[in-house]
Amino acid sequence: MKKNYIWFILVILIFLGKFFWRTTEKEMNILDLDQDEKTGLVYIKDSKKLFTGIGKTYYESGKLETICRFKDGVLEGNGISYYESGKIKLTFHYSKGSINGPTKSYYESGKLETEKNFIDGKLDGSSKGYYENDKIAYEENYLNGKLNGNSKFYYENGNLKAELFYKNDMLDGTVIEYLEDGKKTSVSNYKNGKLEGENLSYYKNGNLYIEANYTNDKLDGDIKVYKKNGDLDYIAPYKNGKPLTAKKLKASDDMVDEISQDLREILGDDIKITVKEESSLEDEK
Numbered sequence: 001m002k003k004n005y006i007w008f009i010l011v012i013l014i015f016l017g018k019f020f021w022r023t024t025e026k027e028m029n030i031l032d033l034d035q036d037e038k039t040g041l042v043y044i045k046d047s048k049k050l051f052t053g054i055g056k057t058y059y060e061s062g063k064l065e066t067i068c069r070f071k072d073g074v075l076e077g078n079g080i081s082y083y084e085s086g087k088i089k090l091t092f093h094y095s096k097g098s099i100n101g102p103t104k105s106y107y108e109s110g111k112l113e114t115e116k117n118f119i120d121g122k123l124d125g126s127s128k129g130y131y132e133n134d135k136i137a138y139e140e141n142y143l144n145g146k147l148n149g150n151s152k153f154y155y156e157n158g159n160l161k162a163e164l165f166y167k168n169d170m171l172d173g174t175v176i177e178y179l180e181d182g183k184k185t186s187v188s189n190y191k192n193g194k195l196e197g198e199n200l201s202y203y204k205n206g207n208l209y210i211e212a213n214y215t216n217d218k219l220d221g222d223i224k225v226y227k228k229n230g231d232l233d234y235i236a237p238y239k240n241g242k243p244l245t246a247k248k249l250k251a252s253d254d255m256v257d258e259i260s261q262d263l264r265e266i267l268g269d270d271i272k273i274t275v276k277e278e279s280s281l282e283d284e285k
């Protein structure tokens with residue numbers, strides 16, 4: 001009986017010790033801490049003592065903004081950021097001064113906004129974002145801090161907005177963009193972050209608008225522009241990124257301005273072309 005009593009006392013003492021340690025953990029305003037610019041270590045201001053405890057930041061209103069933990073001058077443990085309303089904004093975890101593990105951010109309504117994963121301060125693995133209606137907004141994949149693999153973006157109604165493929169943080173492969181109703185708006189091809197090959201743009205009715213080709217990120221070959229009904233309208237040839245003479249089918253007034261404006265909208269502001277009028281494509285052959 002006496003032995004059991006001693007064990008009971010020991011358990012109580014251990015429990016009280018843990019409780020006492022938690023409740024006496026030092027808490028300080030981040031403004032009362034200093035960080036060494038060279039080492040990154042955090043000290044209690046006006047002392048040489050490395051900080052261990054809880055650091056806090058506050059809104060101008062005085063309401064709590066962020067709680068983070070330090071051990072021997074480096075961030076260590078779980079942290080939370082709050083909206084001024086007191087609702088949770090972000091949850092995160094630090095290990096040896098680097099953000100590690102899952103982080104989640106929330107809308108002020110409490111709905112999940114993003115979820116990401118870090119390893120040694122770098123994004124790694126699946127990263128997802130959500131609309132406030134709980135529909136997914138995007139999903140990406142990271143490896144050692146760089147985008148790798150498929151990325152997808154969505155409209156708020158759940159329809160696909162764009163799909164991309166990354167390799168070592170650079171676009172590599174086919175990029176497809178969609179209208180909210182599901183129709184394609186563009187198809188582009190990339191290699192090592194540069195446009196390579198066929199590049200297509202579409203009208204809202206689904207018909208092809210502009211067909212272009214790139215070599216090493218430069219326009220190369222004929223840019224073909226189509227009317228909404230699908231008929232070929234004009235051709236603007238390029239070579240090594242430089243414009244040649246555009247050939248308009250069934251020429252009309254103010255042709256140069258019309259073509260230049262169309263191409264600027266799709267291909268950029270530096271488009272400069274001259275136009276050679278043609279009654280039909282067959283006459284040029």
